[in-house]
Amino acid sequence: MGALTLRGKLDRLWPYATLAGLFIALSIASPHFLTVQNLSSVTRQTAVINIIALGMTLVIISGGIDLSVGALVGFCSILGATVLAKGAGIPLSLGAAAGCGLLWGALSGTLIVVLRISPFIVTLGMMGMVRGLALVVSRGLPVVGIPQGFERVGEGNLGPLPVPLVMLAILSVAMHFLLERTKLGRYAYAMGSNPEAARYAGVPLNLCTVSIYAILGMLTGLASMIETSRLMTGQPTAGDGYELRAIAAVVIGGGSLNGGEGTVAGTLVGAFIMGLLANGANLLGVSSFWQQVLIGAVIIAAVGLDGWRKRRA
Numbered sequence: 001m002g003a004l005t006l007r008g009k010l011d012r013l014w015p016y017a018t019l020a021g022l023f024i025a026l027s028i029a030s031p032h033f034l035t036v037q038n039l040s041s042v043t044r045q046t047a048v049i050n051i052i053a054l055g056m057t058l059v060i061i062s063g064g065i066d067l068s069v070g071a072l073v074g075f076c077s078i079l080g081a082t083v084l085a086k087g088a089g090i091p092l093s094l095g096a097a098a099g100c101g102l103l104w105g106a107l108s109g110t111l112i113v114v115l116r117i118s119p120f121i122v123t124l125g126m127m128g129m130v131r132g133l134a135l136v137v138s139r140g141l142p143v144v145g146i147p148q149g150f151e152r153v154g155e156g157n158l159g160p161l162p163v164p165l166v167m168l169a170i171l172s173v174a175m176h177f178l179l180e181r182t183k184l185g186r187y188a189y190a191m192g193s194n195p196e197a198a199r200y201a202g203v204p205l206n207l208c209t210v211s212i213y214a215i216l217g218m219l220t221g222l223a224s225m226i227e228t229s230r231l232m233t234g235q236p237t238a239g240d241g242y243e244l245r246a247i248a249a250v251v252i253g254g255g256s257l258n259g260g261e262g263t264v265a266g267t268l269v270g271a272f273i274m275g276l277l278a279n280g281a282n283l284l285g286v287s288s289f290w291q292q293v294l295i296g297a298v299i300i301a302a303v304g305l306d307g308w309r310k311r312r313a
Contacts (some may be wrong), residue, residue, distance in 0.1 A: 043224075046274070048073075048164075048223045048224075050267075051171055052076070052223050053249040057264060058216065058257070063268050064219075071127045073164075075104070076101050078235070090150060113206045138236040142234060142236070154226045187203045253265075277294060
């Protein structure tokens, strides 16, 4: 029993050790890595994936998955940018993007519940629908005319801290509270560990499923506006591949694709590992094509490690 407990602790610690080792290695490899400007840039670039990954943590813990979040970034981006271009304020644009994401997420959850088919299939179909509708609505063109001042959402500071980092910190605390202190969080772990046992225990599986996917959609909508602020345009093609990065962040951080496992802290570490890999590759002059190969390899390695941990347990 003691050996199993020690092994479990080591399994939980390896993402943190990986992040620390990667940080040290990049500090040695590049003199430009350990600078305020570069670290601030990493934080801003990683915030979008981090916020999406927070919602993906909840979904994966419950035993689900969502492949549509990358496309949803593009759809919410053009909606929020259009609201801004029409003269509405920043709070309204953020609310519109978050509300749009919430509705799409709730629709995904509803289809999973009503059709009783795999979340993988439902969200794969939603990915194509949402991306296609984004291109139809925008006619394949970016939305421009965003007023100056909105760039503060993605590029500004609140005191010494980047605004995206402040947003991420607030949302991380909220998600940790949801997972650890609310019925929905406890139900999510129960659903992922043993859905049939959760059903017999009285967990409202259908309502929880819709709520979980709606929360992920809402967080994706908010993340899309950080992306929009950094680009100062609404891009219908924004978010390409973000679903894989968000899933990888959860798995690297100790989450399991089988459900029932995952933490906010682990997901944040996983997302920052992905961000540091991309940043280090840029600093070292690695081709963007090879970066895609690296990200794919990391995803395979993370999922393979998760399976190995399960078999060993």
